[in-house]
Amino acid sequence: MAWQLFITFAQIGLMSIGGGYAIIPLIGEQVVHKAGWISQQVFTDIITISQMTPGPLAVNTSTFVGIQVAGLWGAVAATTGAVLGGVVIALLLYRFFEKHRQSTYVFEILNALKSASLGLIISAGAAIMLLAFLGTSSFEPHSLMTNMNWVALVSFVLLLFLLRKWKINPMLIMLISGVSGLIFYL
Amino acid sequence: MAKPVKTYLWLLATNLFISAFTFGGGYVVVPMIRRFFVQKKKYFEEKELMDMAAVAQSTPGAIAINLSALAGYRVGGVPGAVISCLAALIPPLAVLGVISVFYTSFITNAVVAAVLKGMQAGVAAVIVDLIIDMCAMVLKQRSAFLTAMIPAAFIANFVFGINVAIILFVSCLLCVLKVFWHHALLMRKQAKR
Numbered sequence: 183m184a185w186q187l188f189i190t191f192a193q194i195g196l197m198s199i200g201g202g203y204a205i206i207p208l209i210g211e212q213v214v215h216k217a218g219w220i221s222q223q224v225f226t227d228i229i230t231i232s233q234m235t236p237g238p239l240a241v242n243t244s245t246f247v248g249i250q251v252a253g254l255w256g257a258v259a260a261t262t263g264a265v266l267g268g269v270v271i272a273l274l275l276y277r278f279f280e281k282h283r284q285s286t287y288v289f290e291i292l293n294a295l296k297s298a299s300l301g302l303i304i305s306a307g308a309a310i311m312l313l314a315f316l317g318t319s320s321f322e323p324h325s326l327m328t329n330m331n332w333v334a335l336v337s338f339v340l341l342l343f344l345l346r347k348w349k350i351n352p353m354l355i356m357l358i359s360g361v362s363g364l365i366f367y368l
Numbered sequence: 369m370a371k372p373v374k375t376y377l378w379l380l381a382t383n384l385f386i387s388a389f390t391f392g393g394g395y396v397v398v399p400m401i402r403r404f405f406v407q408k409k410k411y412f413e414e415k416e417l418m419d420m421a422a423v424a425q426s427t428p429g430a431i432a433i434n435l436s437a438l439a440g441y442r443v444g445g446v447p448g449a450v451i452s453c454l455a456a457l458i459p460p461l462a463v464l465g466v467i468s469v470f471y472t473s474f475i476t477n478a479v480v481a482a483v484l485k486g487m488q489a490g491v492a493a494v495i496v497d498l499i500i501d502m503c504a505m506v507l508k509q510r511s512a513f514l515t516a517m518i519p520a521a522f523i524a525n526f527v528f529g530i531n532v533a534i535i536l537f538v539s540c541l542l543c544v545l546k547v548f549w550h551h552a553l554l555m556r557k558q559a560k561r
Contacts (some may be wrong), residue, residue, distance in 0.1 A: 237460025238430030268429015294543035301521025314488035363486015
């Protein structure tokens with residue numbers, strides 16, 4: 183069973199470029215429909231839990247499914263499968279870029295990847311801002327004022343100011359925002 | 369590349385710490401790595417961090433884990449990469465292991481929900497802070513082509529929901545074509561002479 187988990191999550195890991203929520207349907211297809219390890223309801227719960235706990239979605243999902251199916255070793259097998267391929271490929275690609283930095287093509291490709299990645303990071307940032315300020319994942323201009331979470335907007339501006347002005351530790355920002363959540367939302 | 373045990377221990381502790389604070393998606397790891405590896409320990413420069421982030425993003429798997437592995441590799445070779453990876457995996461494994469036992473009560477817990485809702489603003493601030501610095505670095509290269517690629521990739525992904533892999537592939541292709549085009553122009557100029 184552990185081997186089966188390893189193989190399935192290795193496939194999921196290798197097929198998910200860019201990470202994040204784009205891979206949710208892919209994982210669901212494999213784990214719920216093909217293997218039938220967990221039900222759709224439990225899968226939806228896992229996604230919710232993944233958002234509530236630290237760590238990447240793929241790692242959290244593989245850990246959770248692994249535990250449910252085959253206990254601790256199932257979790258280790260599934261998680262190892264999910265990350266191993268990506269890490270090896272990332273290391274090889276990085277070494278390749280380091281070695282061939284003088285080549286115009288390699289240099290330009292790395293530049294292109296950097297710019298495109300930045301665009302994708304902005305996309306992820308925009309999605310998080312939508313979620314934080316409006317509580318949705320889609321942008322609706324007409325309900326902007328009514329749905330606006332002013333507490334979130336003001337604390338965002340203050341935290342960003344702290345970061346820009348004094349370069350304080352991002353972890354401190356997470357702690358401050360978590361505590362302010364307790365104060366304002368509980 | 370043999371490194372003192374202290375370096376490996378530092379990698380282990382730092383990655384454990386970073387991973388435990390990675391709420392809201394793998395991108396938060398980039399500013400965390402920047403804080404500890406670039407600003408505090410000066411193991412490498414911000415430019416190199418951007419290279420690593422680009423590679424981590426363009427390869428399969430979780431961005432956070434890939435980036436931890438690359439930073440670990442840069443500091444301590446293959447052992448550094450392995451240690452960093454394991455350290456980055458332990459917190460989610462431990463947390464999920466505990467939570468999976470009583471996960472229904474966790475999901476419905478009001479305290480957990482309030483903390484997480486508050487953290488969303490923090491995650492947004494940390495990511496925007498990073499985006500500002502990274503944009504400044506690309507702009508410094510004074511290439512209209514590379515600068516235009518940032519909003520193009522953003523719109524393609526955010527507005528049109530185009531797959532990340534396709535966006536990265538097309539960006540590379542465009543870049544290769546651009547270099548090719550430059551070479552061809554150069555050749556023609558030389559031929560005319």
